[in-house]
Amino acid sequence: MRGPRRRWYVPYARQTLDVVVLSFRPPYRPPDDESPALRLETLGEAALLLAVPTTSPLAGRDTVQLSEQSWIASPGSSSDPLLGVWPGLAGRPRISHTARDWRTVLYLVAAGAGITTVPTSLSAAVPAGVRLLAVQGGPVERRRMVLARLPGPASPMVVELARALRQETARL
Incomplete structure (x- = not known):
């Protein structure tokens, strides 16, 4: 049984932020149920890859099949899986470290502390x-990047930021 629907950070955005960039995993549901509904624009989708240390035996391969590994993840909640662990991984993953930001997670990988997932973006x-590395032997995992803002006319700053994000996402 699933718990109550999670309300992302978007309710706070209604009072303090002009624009929010969100990342979703399938199924792609709206970020919240507040009224008025946020204006959402899909910036793009990216495949999920595996980040391994260059010193790992896995680094010499072009693709890998997931096996028993030490994972570096972001702390999850009771309703959300750990970010950084391959979705749908059989069994209970062995988490060697947790960190709240991508930069720390990636430097832990570089130091040889474990592996993690990374969107191609x-x-x-x-x-x-x-x-x-690409993962072999399972479904392709994708993440959708979405720009969310309040409804109504956008400020020139938001318009320019959205344009720059679309351009950069298309380049990736």
């Missing part, structure tokens, strides 16, 4: 010492 941010 973050490939330019991968530090030295990390190699990205």
